[in-house]
Amino acid sequence: MLFDSHAHLHDTKFRKDRADVFARAREAGVTRFLTLGDSLRASREAIALAEAEEGVFAAAGIHPSSAASWDAETAGELEELLAHPKVPVLGEIGLDYYWDKDPRTIERQQICFREQLRMARRLGKPVSIHSRDSNEDVLRILAEEDAGEPGGVLHCFVGSYEEARRGVDLGFHLGVGGIATYPKLGDLRETLRRIGPDRLLLETDAPYLPPQPRRGKRNEPAFLRFTAEAIAEVLSLPLEVFAETTSRNAERALRL
């Protein structure tokens, strides 16, 4: 049984065939899912899906690409969404310096990130963290905001062993996405091997970032199996053991 700990299954890219997507996922052994909002509107859609579909949990949060919308009113509405019983996680939140290099908008991103980390601490909700070209600032802010309690996951982790270690030492888990199967990312696989299975969560980030055998396609939870098989091999573990370990890790990290 596999747990897809980070996906966007409420996305319009699944509108036409969502029932088939879930059927294929379950056939591939993927039975539980966390679908994450990146804005208030997407968070509401994620919650509606979690109410309708077996095995689906939702996360609500404001992604760095929506940081311009962050204000007191948005914060109040987000907190209301987080009170819903099917919303165990605040996310996805974080920093993204790939798309955004303007110092003024980067400052907005950091304010939006910090204030949501404080909200998560206050509410006792774990966080799902997005970091792109920004690991140094993300790790610094997580430490400054004492975010290890309630902790959470550095989703789709890409970075050095030292960065991975700092995240784990802060109390976070690492999200292993399809990127970890790409031929060029041998260093990342070596990092995951050194960290070991007990702090890893599996994820697709569907509809984005499919694993190597499905590159160029729309990603979906059934493809989680390719990532699970590839990384189980890196860790020299039978697939069943790795699947069970990562599912247990997800329950613990996401406080289900």
Ligand SMILES: [Zn+2]
């Ligand atoms: Zn992300």
Ligand SMILES: [Zn+2]
């Ligand atoms: Zn995502």
